[in-house]
Amino acid sequence: MNTPGVRSGRFNWLAAYAIGYMVFLYAPVVLLPLFAFNNSTIVAFPLQGFTTKWFQTLWTTEALHSSVANSMIVAVSTAVISTILGACAARAGARYRFPFKKGIVGFIMLPLVLPEIIVAVALLVLLVQLGMGLSLWTVVIGHVLICMPFSVAVLNSAFQGLDVSLEEASFDLGESRWGTFRRITLPLVLPGVISSLLITFTISLDEFLIAFFLTGTDVTLPVYIWSQLRFPTKLPGVMALGTILLSATVLLLILAEMFRRRAAARQGKDNTPAGGLV
Amino acid sequence: MRIGLNREGVQGLTLISPTLIYSILLLAAPLLMVVTLSFWTQDYLEIDRTPTIENYRVAFSDPLYRLLMIRSLAISLVVTAVTVLLAFPVAYYISFHVQSKKALWLFLITIPFWTSYLLRVFLWKVILGYNGVLNTALTGLGITEEPLSFLLYNANAVVITLAHAWAPFAILPIFVALEKIDRNLLEAAEDLGDGPFRRFRRITLPLAMPGLVAATLIVLIPTMGDFITPRLVGGTNGLMIANMIQIQFGKANNAPLGAALAVSSMFIIGAVSLAIVLASRRFSGGAGR
Amino acid sequence: MTPENNNDRRQIVALNDVTKHFGSVVALGGVSAHINEGEFFSLLGPSGCGKTTLLRMIAGFEDPTSGSIEIDGKPMTGIPANRRPTNMVFQNYAIFPHLSVAENIAYGLRQKKLTKAELAREVDGALEMVDLAGYGGRASHALSGGQRQRVALARALVMKPKVVLLDEPLSALDKKLRDQMQLELRNLQRSIGITFVLVTHDQEEALIMSDRIAVMFDGQVAQLATPEELYRRPVNRQVASFIGVMNFLGAQMSEESETSITLDVAALGSVEIPKTSVPAGLTPSQISDVGVRPEMLTVLFDEAETAERVIEGQVEDTSYYGDMTYYNVVLPGLSTPVSISMRNTAGRSILQPGSKVRVGWATDAIVLFK
Numbered sequence: 059m060n061t062p063g064v065r066s067g068r069f070n071w072l073a074a075y076a077i078g079y080m081v082f083l084y085a086p087v088v089l090l091p092l093f094a095f096n097n098s099t100i101v102a103f104p105l106q107g108f109t110t111k112w113f114q115t116l117w118t119t120e121a122l123h124s125s126v127a128n129s130m131i132v133a134v135s136t137a138v139i140s141t142i143l144g145a146c147a148a149r150a151g152a153r154y155r156f157p158f159k160k161g162i163v164g165f166i167m168l169p170l171v172l173p174e175i176i177v178a179v180a181l182l183v184l185l186v187q188l189g190m191g192l193s194l195w196t197v198v199i200g201h202v203l204i205c206m207p208f209s210v211a212v213l214n215s216a217f218q219g220l221d222v223s224l225e226e227a228s229f230d231l232g233e234s235r236w237g238t239f240r241r242i243t244l245p246l247v248l249p250g251v252i253s254s255l256l257i258t259f260t261i262s263l264d265e266f267l268i269a270f271f272l273t274g275t276d277v278t279l280p281v282y283i284w285s286q287l288r289f290p291t292k293l294p295g296v297m298a299l300g301t302i303l304l305s306a307t308v309l310l311l312i313l314a315e316m317f318r319r320r321a322a323a324r325q326g327k328d329n330t331p332a333g334g335l336v
Numbered sequence: 337m338r339i340g341l342n343r344e345g346v347q348g349l350t351l352i353s354p355t356l357i358y359s360i361l362l363l364a365a366p367l368l369m370v371v372t373l374s375f376w377t378q379d380y381l382e383i384d385r386t387p388t389i390e391n392y393r394v395a396f397s398d399p400l401y402r403l404l405m406i407r408s409l410a411i412s413l414v415v416t417a418v419t420v421l422l423a424f425p426v427a428y429y430i431s432f433h434v435q436s437k438k439a440l441w442l443f444l445i446t447i448p449f450w451t452s453y454l455l456r457v458f459l460w461k462v463i464l465g466y467n468g469v470l471n472t473a474l475t476g477l478g479i480t481e482e483p484l485s486f487l488l489y490n491a492n493a494v495v496i497t498l499a500h501a502w503a504p505f506a507i508l509p510i511f512v513a514l515e516k517i518d519r520n521l522l523e524a525a526e527d528l529g530d531g532p533f534r535r536f537r538r539i540t541l542p543l544a545m546p547g548l549v550a551a552t553l554i555v556l557i558p559t560m561g562d563f564i565t566p567r568l569v570g571g572t573n574g575l576m577i578a579n580m581i582q583i584q585f586g587k588a589n590n591a592p593l594g595a596a597l598a599v600s601s602m603f604i605i606g607a608v609s610l611a612i613v614l615a616s617r618r619f620s621g622g623a624g625r
Numbered sequence: 626m627t628p629e630n631n632n633d634r635r636q637i638v639a640l641n642d643v644t645k646h647f648g649s650v651v652a653l654g655g656v657s658a659h660i661n662e663g664e665f666f667s668l669l670g671p672s673g674c675g676k677t678t679l680l681r682m683i684a685g686f687e688d689p690t691s692g693s694i695e696i697d698g699k700p701m702t703g704i705p706a707n708r709r710p711t712n713m714v715f716q717n718y719a720i721f722p723h724l725s726v727a728e729n730i731a732y733g734l735r736q737k738k739l740t741k742a743e744l745a746r747e748v749d750g751a752l753e754m755v756d757l758a759g760y761g762g763r764a765s766h767a768l769s770g771g772q773r774q775r776v777a778l779a780r781a782l783v784m785k786p787k788v789v790l791l792d793e794p795l796s797a798l799d800k801k802l803r804d805q806m807q808l809e810l811r812n813l814q815r816s817i818g819i820t821f822v823l824v825t826h827d828q829e830e831a832l833i834m835s836d837r838i839a840v841m842f843d844g845q846v847a848q849l850a851t852p853e854e855l856y857r858r859p860v861n862r863q864v865a866s867f868i869g870v871m872n873f874l875g876a877q878m879s880e881e882s883e884t885s886i887t888l889d890v891a892a893l894g895s896v897e898i899p900k901t902s903v904p905a906g907l908t909p910s911q912i913s914d915v916g917v918r919p920e921m922l923t924v925l926f927d928e929a930e931t932a933e934r935v936i937e938g939q940v941e942d943t944s945y946y947g948d949m950t951y952y953n954v955v956l957p958g959l960s961t962p963v964s965i966s967m968r969n970t971a972g973r974s975i976l977q978p979g980s981k982v983r984v985g986w987a988t989d990a991i992v993l994f995k
Contacts, residue, residue: 070433072425072428072433073427073429073433075425075429076425076426076429076430076432076441078423079422079503080444080445082500083445083448083500083503084448085463086448086460086462086463086500087447087448087451087454087459088453088472089459089462089463089469090451090459093462101462102400102462102465102467102468102472103469103470103472103473104472110417142354143354143355143358144355146351146352146353146354146355147355147356149351150348150351150352151352151614153348153351154345154347154348154351155344155345155348156345156346156347156348156349156352157345157349159348162352162356163352165356165359165363166355166356167365168359168360168363169363170554171553171554171557171558171609172557172558172602173557173558173559173560173561173578173601173602173605174561174563175561175562175563175581175582175598176367176370176464176561176598176602177363179370179581179585179594179595179598180363180367180369180370180598181362181366182585183366183369183370183373183591183595184362184365184369186591187369199362200593202358202362203362203363204354206358206359210355221717221719223715223716223717223719224719224721224722225778226706226713226715226719227688227713227715227719227721228721228732229686229705230591230684230685230686230706230707230711230713231705231708231712231713231732231733231780231781231784232707232708232733232736232784233545233706233707233732233733233735233736234707241732242721243556245723246722246723253589255619260450264450264452264453264454266453266454266561266564267564271582271585280452280454281455282435283452283454283455284454287454287458287568293353296455296458300451300452300455303451303452303455304451304452307450307451308447308450308498311443311446311447311450315439315443
C-alpha cells in the first residue's frame with residue numbers, strides 16, 4: 059500500500075518525533091530499576107554502584123506484606139465484581155434495544171470522566187451518613203465504580219463482535235438458552251472477559267485516591283507507598299518495590315496480549331490493534 | 337428470541353439492571369448527597385441542616401478558593417492542550433505510517449501507564465528536582481552552570497507530570513478516530529486537487545474531530561480534580577482545588593464547604609466541557625458524527 | 626403442475642393469515658399459504674418485502690402478531706426455535722468460529738444422546754452428502770465461502786429436520802460458484818426429499834431451483850405458483866416486471882363474443898383472444914395493458930421468414946450479450962421501444978441502429994393485465 063504522505067528516501071520527521079515521544083514516556087520508568095539497584099540511600103545521580111539490599115529489606119517489612127495482601131483482596135474482588143456488572147451492561151447494550159439505553163449506558167460510564175476526588179468524596183459522604191465503618195470493602199465499592207466503565211468498554215467490543223446469528227444458529231440446532239451461553243457465547247467473549255479482569259485488576263491495584271479516602275486501618279499498597287514517600291531513607295526500598303511491580307505488570311500484560319492474540323487467531327478474526335486495551 | 341419491542345425492552349432492562357442499580361445506589365445517591373451537604377453548614381462536629389448558600393458564597397468570594405479554582409482550571413486546560421497536541425502526531429504516525437506493527441506501538445505506549453501512578457509522579461520529582469536527573473545532566477554537559485530551580489515545585493512541574501500521565505488516554509481515542517477514516521476519502525481528496533496540507537485540514541482533521549474531543553474531555557475532566565501530582569511536585573504555588581477539598585474533609589473539618597467546592601468545580605468543568613463539545617461541532621460542521 | 630393439483634400432497638407447513646408488526650411498521654400483512662412435504666419452496670421478493678421475517682417466524686425467531694403457523698400438523702404458537710422440527714442455513718452461514726467443521730456439524734446432535742461411533746457416522750454421512758468428506762478436522766475459519774455454505778447445510782441436514790430453511794444462502798458467493806451451487810442444492814434436495822424453504826431476492830435463482838414460488842411485495846404474497854406459471858402468466862404488472870423482462874403495451878377491449886374477446890392493442894392492432902385464455906378473476910372490460918416477453922417477439926432477418934403476425938419497426942439500439950442480442954425496436958404508435966431478444970446464430974450479423982426490421986409475433990404470447 060502506498061501510504062499518502064510518505065516520501066521514501068527523505069528523513070521522516072514524524073517518526074523521529076514519535077521516537078522522541080517514546081523517550082519522554084519511558085524516562086521516569088527507566089529510572090525505577092536504576093535507583094532500585096543503586097547502592098545509596100539518596101535517590102539521585104551519580105549512581106553509587108550495584109546492590110540488591112533494597113530488595114532484601116522488602117522481605118522483612120511486615121507492613122508492606124500486609125498492604126500487598128490487602129491490595130490483592132481489593133483488586134481481585136474489584137476485578138470479579140466489575141467484570142460481572144460490566145458484562146451485564148455490555149451484553150444488554152450490544153444485544154437489546156430498550157428505552158433510555160443511551161442515558162443509562164452513559165450514566166454507567168460517567169466515572170470515566172468524573173474526577174476521582176469527586177467519587178471519593180461522594181462515597182465518603184454516603185458512608186458517613188449511613189454510619190458505615192471504613193474498611194477494605196468500602197474501597198472495593200469505590201474501585202468497582204471506577205473500574206466498571208473500563209469493563210463495559212472492553213466487553214462491549216467483545217459482545218458487539220459476537221454475531222447474533224451464531225446464537226440463533228445454536229438455538230435453532232436445539233440447544234437451550236443456557237447451553238447456548240455456555241457453548242457459544244462464553245467461549246467467544248472469553249478473551250474480552252480476561253482482558254477486563256486484568257485491566258480492572260491493574261487499575262484497582264494502582265488506585266490511590268479512593269483507597270486513601272475510603273480505607274480504614276487496613277491500607278492498600280499505594281496508600282502504603284504514599285506513607286513511605288515522606289521518609290527519604292525509605293525511598294530506595296520504594297524504588298525496589300516499584301521495580302517488582304513494574305516487572306510483574308509488564309509480564310501480566312504481555313501474557314494477556316499473547317492470550318488475546320491466540321484467541322483472536324483461533325476465531326479467525328482480525329488482529330485489531332488495541333482490541334484488548336481500553 | 338426477539339419478540340416485539342416491549343419484550344426486548346424488558347429483557348434489555350432486566351439484564352442491565354444490576355449494573356444500573358449499583359450505579360444509582362453508589363454513584364447517583366452519593367453525588368446527590370454531596371450536593372445536599374453543600375447546602376448545610378458544619379460547626380466543629382455539629383452539622384446544621386438549615387439550607388443555605390453560604391458555602392457557595394465563600395467558595396466563590398474567598399480569594400484563596402477562587403485562586404485555587406482558577407489555577408486548577410488553568411492548569412487542566414494547559415495540560416489538556418499540551419497533552420492532546422503532543423499526542424496527535426504520535427497517533428497520526430501510528431495510524432498512517434506504521435504498517436504492520438501498530439499493535440506493538442500501542443502496547444509500548446500503554447506500558448508506562450500501567451506502572452504505579454504514584455511512583456511515576458514521584459519519579460518526575462526525581463527528574464526535575466534541584467539535584468535531579470535533568471539538572472545533573474545539564475550541568476554535567478556544561479549547558480547550564482547552576483542547576484535550574486524553576487523545574488520543580490510549581491505549575492510547570494504539574495503540567496509536565498500530568499501531560500505524561502495522561503498520554504495514552506489522549507493517544508488512543510485519536511488513534512481510533514484516525515483508523516476509522518476511510519483511506520479512499522484521502523485519495524479522493526487528492527484526486528480532486530488537494531495537496532497534503534489542504535487534504536489534512538479539509539478531510540483528516542474534521543473526521544478525526546470526535547477522537548480529539550474524546551481525548552480532550554478524557555484528559556481535561558479528571559486533571560481538574562487531580563490530587564497526587566500537585567501534592568508531590570506542585571509546591572505551594574502548584575496546589576489545586578482537590579487538595580483543598582481533601583483538607584476541608586480532613587483537617588479543616590468542614591465537610592459542607594468541601595462539598596460546595598467539589599460541586600462548584602464539577603459545575604465549572606462541566607460547563608467548560610460543554611463549551612468544547614459545542615465549539616467542536618461548529619468546527620466540523622456536523623461531520624464525523 | 627399448478628398449485629391447485631398440488632393439494633393432494635401432504636402439507637408440511639401451513640401459514641394461516643400471519644401478520645407481523647414492528648411497532649407501527651407492518652412487516653407482514655396477512656399471509657396464508659401451504660408448503661407441501663418434499664417440495665422446494667421459495668419466498669421471492671425485493672428487500673423489505675417481509676420474506677425474511679416470514680422465514681424467521683417459521684424458524685421460531687419471531688412470533689406472529691396475529692395468525693398462526695403449523696408445522697407437520699402441530700400449531701407452533703409458543704414453541705421456541707430450539708424445539709421446532711426446522712433447521713436454518715443462515716445468510717452469513719453462522720459457522721461457529723471456535724469449533725472445527727466436525728464439531729460444527731455435531732453441535733445439534735448432542736441433545737440426541739448418541740454414542741461416539743454413531744456421532745462420527747452421522748457427521749461423516751453429512752459431510753459426504755455435501756461433498757466435504759475428509760474435511761471434518763478442518764478449522765472452520767480456514768474454509769472458503771462455498772465450503773462454509775456446505776458446512777452450514779450439513780449442520781442443518783444432520784438434524785433430519787422436517788423443513789430446512791435457507792436465508793439467501795447463495796448471496797455471499799460469486800456468480801460462477803452461485804450458479805453451480807444452485808444446481809447442487811436442487812439436486813441434493815430432490816435426492817433426500819426434505820422440504821426446503823428458500824428466501825431469495827434473485828428471480829433467476831428462484832426459477833431454477835424451486836418447485837413453487839411465492840412472490841412477495843410489501844408484506845403480501847402477490848402470486849404463488851410454479852416457476853413456469855409465474856413466468857408465463859404473472860397475475861399483475863408488478864410480478865411480471867419483477868420476474869424477467871416484460872414489454873407492456875396499452876390495450877382496450879373492443880368486442881366481446883361468446884367464446885372470445887377482441888382487444889385493440891397499441892402498435893400491434895386488433896388481437897382476438899379466446900376466453901379460455903383470460904385468467905380467472907380478470908373481467909375482460911378491465912383490461913388496460915397486455916404484456917409480451919422479449920423472446921416471444923422475433924426479428925425476421927430473412928425476407929422469406931414469416932410469422933403469425935408481422936409488424937414493421939426500426940432498430941433504436943442494441944445490447945450484445947454474447948449468446949444473445951437485445952434489440953430495442955421502435956414500433957409505430959409507441960413512445961417507448963419494445964425489447965426483443967434474439968439468439969445469435971452463426972453467420973448472422975447484428976443489425977445497426979436505424980435499420981428497418983420486420984417483427985414477428987403470435988397472439989398466444991400475449992399476457993393480459995388490469
